[in-house]
Amino acid sequence: MTQQGTLGIAVIGTGKMGADHVRRINDVISGARVAAVVDVDEARAASVADTAEGCRAFTDPAAAMAAPGVDAVLIASPGPAHEDALLSAFERDLPVLCEKPLTPDSTSALRVLEAEQKLGHRRVQVGFMRRYDSEFMKLKALLAAGELGRPLMLHCRHRNASVHSYFTTEMLISDSVVHEMDQSRWLLEQEITTVTVLKPTPNANAPEGLSDPQLVIFETSGGALVNVEMFATCGFGYQVQTEAVCERGTARVGDAHGMLVNRPGAWGGEIAPDFVARFEEAYDREVQAWVDATRRGVVEGPSTWDGYAAAAVCEAGLRAQKTGERTAVEMIERPALYR
Template identity: 65%
Template sequence: MGELLGVAVLGAGHMGADHIRRLDRVVSGARVAAVADPDEARAREAVAGVEGVVVHAEAEAALDAPGVEAVLIASPGPAHEEALLAAFARGLPVLCEKPMAPESAGALRVVEAEARLGRRLAQVGFMRRYDAEYRRLKAVLDDGGLGRPLMLHCVHRNVSSPPGFTSAMLIDSSVSHEIDAARWLLGQELTAVTVLRPRPSAGAPQGLWDPQFALFETDGGVLVDVEVFVNCGFGYQVRCEAVCESGSVRVGDDRGPLVTAGGSAATPVPQDYLARFAEAYDREVQAWVDATRRGRITGPTAWDGYAASAVAEAGVCALETGARVTVDLAPRPALYG
């Protein structure tokens, strides 16, 4: 590879534009070589001031652009499978934002395609694994000093949902992060899910079941509950508490600067995920670039992406039917053993 890893970024929306900025200004050892987005005007706006980058409307044109040695996929979820398979066909390492594929069948096709290659090329963008607080939580659990984990209590709140956000997306878009975090923190698979619905908030758009309460079971006997509330109105909050046999450990409490004035004390609450997890995204992309330059792929695997899609799919079924739904995973290929 060259002195700087040439990266093609697919998608120039909110997430893609942030990754373009990150690769150009924050991450070392990489450069943006190409960008693809059906809205070429949006893509050109995202690369304004970035030297040596070419813009395409089609993803495959960006993959074939001169100097492209790796791919960062930040396009909408339905486009991910095709982009991943195109990258595999070219032998290009990929960092793919979640979901790896919206449906488990598509995610499994990606897993099977990579397994046929006999080597890993894909890393899935579950950035919480790179968050400093979540890494400390993981270290405490792995140490074992608190005994075995019994329960995880999780909170996932957004200021407001974007236009077109559906009740199912509370599970397969928002809670998918908790699904992966729980699998990673516990080292266990999620085997069943139940979703309960309190009355919708007055702040939720008409017809949106918000908030929701998801309860997951693991193959190790741990219960994981998630409150997801995407129109809470006051800020972006993500919390996780592990309750163990002899103690508990919690992350995500708001600990920004405490401002005291006018007879009150207040701490600011982040307003979106890019603010809350900015350092995690930086650390994730830097780790991917460093590993790729060494000819390695680390971080969440395509199997992790498939498992998250399968669990989320079961969660959406549980939401729609009101029933407890079991998760049926395909056999894990040896590549991910």
């Protein structure tokens, strides 16, 4: 490690997410510094590198990983570029925090899974940040303690105010509901076995061609049911809510009960504008946990298996979205490294 134990990180991708992680490492968390940044846009990489003392800018991920002072890699580039970056990191046995998706499909995710197994140890933490949100952590602890009995159902709501014009119907599953896929597997400690997608009349305010909202239903290996309302163009803000229905009670998170204000003819509070604001603390906690674990020489958090499982469930979801039929999830048996 560089700087008396300080972790030197190469951040790959300097778009919205990557630049935010550079800021986070610079200004928020401890025990790490940004040693290198990578982007195909050389000028953008240089601009972001200027915000971190001693940081070098690269256009090639492999060159950045080989640079002096780089001990670990944070991948925040577009999903199709993740596989090559991950395999390059494996060649150097570098620990990685990889933003979701691990890769865009289960076939490439399986190649990454097999490559990591050849190392004989875990190297990847996948960036499913909801596992680090304080409310979801409390819900996880409550369910794990068994106070309310076995969880029978999860009711989930995932709402965005709006989406970019390039956002597609398929992205409702692969970019948005993928979070509920991982969240459900984590909360229930069960695999998702089938996916069904139902489509009401589209929102008139959605971009042309976008079939929004949708209702997505998961069945799990333990007999639980999960329903997800995915509404990407609700118009009023960003909301992520989950209610667990158990044998002896229910528990709900995501209502954002901060300050409530009464004023003439109205009452209420604030709704987060986007995912960066809603999950800012979760991202901080996630990156700090990764840095702390890496400095101890261990890998914790969501694994390559979790990234592969999410990709497999996404593919079933996309098939279900097209056919309207209940669709089975196709997955390999979980390898011993991830048990």
